Amino acid sequence: MCGIVAAVAQRDVAPLLIAGLKALEYRGYDSAGLAVLDGGVIRRVRAKGKVREMEALYLADPIPGGTGIAHTRWATHGVPSEANAHPHIVGRVAIVHNGIIENYARLRAEISSRGHVFTSETDTEVIAALIDARLHDGISLREAVQAVVRELEGAYAIAVISRDEPGRVVGARRGAPLLVGLGIGENFLASDAQALIQVTPRIIYLEEDDVVEITRESVHIFAIDGTLVQRAVHESELSADAVERGQYRHYMQKEIFEQPRAVADTLEARIHAHGVLPNVFGVGGDEVLATVRGLHIVACGTSYHAGLVAKYWIESHARLPVSVEVASEYRYRDVVVPPDTLFVAISQSGETADTLAALREARRRGYRGTLAVCNVPESSLVREADLKLMTRAxxxxxxxxxxxxxxxLTALALLTLRLAGLNGIDADRYAALCAELMHLPRAIDDALALEPAIAELAARFVPRQHALFLGRGVHYPVALEGALKLKEISYIHAEAYPAGELKHGPLALVDESMPVVAVAPSGPLLEKLKSNLQEVRARGGELFVFADTRAGMDETPGTGALIRVDAGGDFIAPAVFTIPLQLLAYHVAVLRGTDVDQPRNLAKSVTVE
Incomplete structure (x- = not known):
């Protein structure tokens, strides 16, 4: 959450900062701002709302200067407002900050007692005030930052400039990502490599408690005790095309249609007709997996739903017990860890605060090993886990x-098959499952062809305020994910239930104004599901059924729509049925006129607790 960009260059940096913020706006869009050293003066522009609001103010009165910091905010302390927008200026310093300072109330009281009058509600202004006070002792900006971060409790990534040290930016991180971009005669800081793809592919990922000082010609990184340290330089594989919308109306639509390629990339060089290839989880991974007798899966949000699907898969095919838990709950309870249990953390960004904290807690609890399923190779989660499998999205x-x-889901299917192979699954069944998984990109591509029918169907959801989603077995988590998508971007209240639970409460909500979306794959639970759908029809509910082409479902009175989906097989069906539910949420949101890519109150990467 929130985005940071900072630069020291021979050219005016404000346009670079604004371009970087636009690339990071998915991380926060309550307010935005930048501060640039113009001579010996810090000039700032801030605005409530999105980056374009702040950019308009900047264009009306451009700020020259080669040293600057910028920020796009997702509000934590204090409401979205210009006063609470970053950068914050206190005395001779300006600062931008991601994260939450847990002891800020005590620090704020101490600073107020010394006569400082706060102009915002944020915890960030506390950091600025502490740094400015340290500078009065005659030390350098870097030394002041190092002294102050030792006082902070919680998570932070910061970038700081001082009017007394033009041509220099100091950054620090703990529990929130921050990286260095290396240019020629210019250097950068950012919270995500996507902010820098227009200026440099050369990246240094800072580690916990690092403090960094950048100038046009140098980068120096220090441990928290002040000793110089070396960090590896990486060549980013990101391209500008990867973060452009291209022909699509929204990023979400583009990313829905990128799924066949992304899934194929995740499978590439990891599986063939005879099975999952050795050591795809890292060196020594197979030796660890061979001894695993159970799994604990921890994740948040959508990743949690992926973990729930994996529970059904692993227990069914590998015959190992699996528990799945929301990361924010796991870290605060006394977990029992049976012998030889594998801890699996799932995260898109690898910086999700609760998931990362859960991994660190797991390392103290005696697991057989830890595995990260993640999309960002240099993320904290990947660096800190014993084993890893990149999702290549x-x-x-x-x-x-x-x-x-x-x-x-694709990565977890690979894990399922590897565990199944190590635990004596029938050879013919194993080969059939592998073949089915390799067919998944094609099956997703076929499901995307349903978009016109689903776009037409979406109009019937536009006036609704509530919706129920139903699924059984492994498709209950798919229903959960479908409901989450609809509520996230259309703001229609949507909940999902196992279909068998209808009569235990949710059926009370069903009437002619309540659309009920059902996922109906083929299989042994289909007849049970049909009975549950009859319960909805009997109460006047309108059914929207996504049915496997093999399921033998027919339209009957009370069925609002029947969409036939070629699931491609029982194993991969959860991933395939996800596609029409994503398309439904997308087109409902478009018709309702919401901000599809940046829904209210949400941010992409949740790096605070």
């Missing part, structure tokens, strides 16, 4: 996750 800009989910 590429950049995902839309806040509502689409291709991240299906590639997570």
């Amino acid at each position: 590429g950049p995902e800009i839309g806040v509502a996750s689409t291709k991240a989910f299906t590639t997570q």
Whole structure:
């Protein structure tokens, strides 16, 4: 959440900062601002709303200067407003900050007692005031930052400039991402590599408690105790095309249609007709997996739903017990860890605060090993896990996750098959499952052809305020994900239930104004599901059924629509049925006129607790 960009260059940096913020706006869009050193003066422009609002103010009165910082905010402390927008200026320093300072109230009281009058409600202004106070002791900006971060509790990534040290930016991180971009005669800081793809592919990922000082010609990184450290330089594989919308109306639509390619990339060089290839989870991965007797899966949001699907898969095919838990709950309870249990953390960004904290807690709890399923190779989650499997989804800009989910399912299917192979699954069944998984990109491509029919169907949801989603077995998590997508971007209240739970409460909500969306794959639970749907019809509910072409479902009175989906097989069906539910949410949101890519109150990467 929130985005940081900073630059030191021989040219005016404000246009670079604004371009970087636009690339990061999916991380926060309550307000935006920048500050540039113009001579010996810090000049600032801030605005409530999106980056374009701040950019308009800048264009009306451009600010020259080669040193600057910028920020796009997702509000935590204080409402979205110009006063609470970053950068914050106190005395001779300006600062931008991602994260939450947990001891800010005590620090704020101490600073107020010394006569400082706060102009915002944020925890960030506390950091600025502390740094400015340290500078009065005659130390450098870098030394002041190092001294102050030792006082902070919580998570932060910061970038700071001082009017007394033009041509210099100091940054620091703990629990929130921050990286360095290396240019020629110019250097940068950012919270995500996507902010820098227009200026440099050369990236240094800072580690926990690093403090960095950049000038036009140098980058120096220090541990929290002040000793110089070296960090590896990486060549980013991101391209400008990867973060452009191209022919699509929204990033979400583009990312929905990128799923066949993303899934194929996730499978590439990892599976063939005879099975999952060795050590796709890292060196020594197979040795760890061979000894695993159970799994704990931890994730948040959409990633949690992927974990729920994996529970059904692994228990069915590998015959190992699996528990799945929301990361924010896991980290605060006394978890029992049976011997030889594998801890699996799932995250698109690899910086999700609760998931990352859960991984760190797991490392202290005696698991057989830890595995990260993630989309960002240099993320904290990947660096800190014992084993890892990258999802290869590429950049995902839309806040509502689409291709991240299906590639997570793909990665978890690979894990399922590897565990099944190590635990004695029948050879013919194993080969059939592998063949089915390799067919998944084609099956998703076929499901995308349903878009015109689903776009037409979406109009019937536009006036509705509530919706129910139903699924059974492994498709209950698919229903959960479908409901989440609809509520995230259309603002229609949507909930999902196992279809068998209808009569235990949710049926009370069903009437002619309540659309009920059902996922109806073929299989042993189909007849049970049909009975549940009859319960809806009997109460006057309008049914929208997504049925496997093999399911033998027919339209009957009370069925609002029947969309036939070629699931491609029982194993991959959860990933395939996800596609029409994504398309439904997308087109309902478009027709309702909401901000599809940047829904209200949400941000892409949740790096605060």
